[in-house]
Amino acid sequence: MELLGLHHVSLITGKAEKNYQFLTKVLGMRLVKKTVNQDNTRSYHLFYGDANGSPGTEVTFFDIPMAGRTYPGVSSISSISLRVKNTDSLLYWKERFTQLNVSHEDVKKRAGRDTLAFQDEEGTRMVLVADNEEEGVAPGEAWEQSEVPKEHGIIGLGPVTLTVANAEPTARVLTELLGFREEGSYPSITGEHPDIRVFATGKGGAGAEVHVETRPDLPKERPGRGSVHHVAFRVPTMEDYDQWAKRLQESGLRHSGKVERYYFKALYFRELNDILFELSTDEPGFDVDEPIESLGERLALPPFLEPRRQEIEENLRPLVLDD
Template sequence: MAIKTDGLHHVTAIGGSPRRNVDFYARTLGLRLVKTTVNFDDPGVYHLYYGDAEGTPGTLMTLFPWEGVTPGRHGTGQATTTSFSNPELSLGWWEEHLKKVGVESTRSGIPGEEEALTFLDPDGLRLSLVAHPQGDPRNPWDTPLVPAEYAIRGLHSVTMQVAKEDASVDMLTDGLGLRYIGEHGDKLRFAAGDGGPGTLVDVLVTPNAPQGLVAGGTVHHVAWRVPDDATQRAWRDELIDKGMNVTEILDREYFHSIYFREPGGTLFEIATDDIGFDVDEPLLELGRALKLPPWLEPRREQIQRALPQLNLPAENNPEAQKV
């Protein structure tokens, strides 16, 4: 394997009510809404990006929120838990915070090593907050509801659920350049680079579990980081040589992407680091306005009429800040 990923770029999931989605991820979890756009393949649906102040790769959770979406099913062939990195000793604050907004959570792990607070988003997507002693240098988004001392730093890891491990493990190690670092509870853990937060994937092997169904409340795909277009092209060639069915390179405006399914069924994306979310609006104004790619701009009026209104948090909505 000549090319290795530096870790997670983003995780994309399917949600329900767009207004409820913004309320949960931007207010309850305290992430910054860094881009309000649409699903480029289905522009009648929002694509909302949440992350740190700049939308740094490795901090991003993105959602396709459909009003009245059909619920999915967690199972094999998909990423079943998305975990965020949090400061050590922060989980007590988060337990109380989530309880106040009616979100039930379960705490597990070993204090002083790695603890996790697991819960569901409003559409049933399984999330966890992971507190760990090694620290996380990434700067959080600081909001009135979630102070910086407790705030999410970025992605920590994803859990892939598979019926058989061998082919999926080969893809992680030989296809993505990850290394096996040991068992983590009932899972196998793999890491990119130095193995810190944002570089980890856990593999849960459940041969008797049902096949997952990707719809509301499930992960659509997991994206891995690549520095630039040239590396992505070379990596695509390598994957094709390994017999993978890989898409053409697609322009997502804020990064370029290729997609393929790992043998266990999870959809993977390889996304470039080198464009960013301030390419079409100033950093201080990220997420405030609906942004469309050039090929959809002629349909702006029609697209905006079809989309429901979002209740943006004050930091995304200058008018709200005046109230």
């Protein structure tokens, strides 16, 4: 029973319209599902991914217009990353970010890979990671119906970075409960803090890694707009999902039990540094209720919410996603 890698990451936005513009027009990703937060149907939940909405490529945002600013700190998913084909693509993106006034750093090495860190207007910390033909979890397929050339397009999720006061409890959950393996470390960007530890699952590579940064000097994060709500890992089959539910029950950790999200089945729990993890099935996928060619074009509701469509639509604020 092995997790395949990253499934999705979910974040908070205070302005879905600007978020849509940045993810689709600046980053060239595809809106693959426009739906609602199933735990609060007055809020939109937007999913962006590759051309096919593949597991392992999705960045999702809960629209919370009143969300305050984020105060960074520990017990947090402090950055996410997105894969591109190679270092030449990073050079394309550096020029693009300069032209579009997107805050970004220079190309730097992280965990032996060429990377380019940047932020959106809400301060979301993201990193582009160059695959450079590295072996590991296969990439997705870049969305070609954008102004970003397909050869430089985003092809999936890369490593997430967890920032904690003490890495050992998180390391135990990753290795002893979830079956990750520790594969090394690399210096922090400033060089003033402990090395960042690298954990991998499945076939490894950028799409299957969690990086753990130790920062005992920081307070606990106060999340708001631009913060990462949770990270989800890929469960290949429904049979494995049942086994993971049993393992979580036996672990003694607080967990959600089985949760039906329709597009995937989920299990939620907080690891020992209070970061929210999710285990999500690859099946059935985002094309279960919409054809691939028209993903994200309408408000999609799972069958258990469909009878409430009129009520839900009346209680949602207008959302104008201009092309």
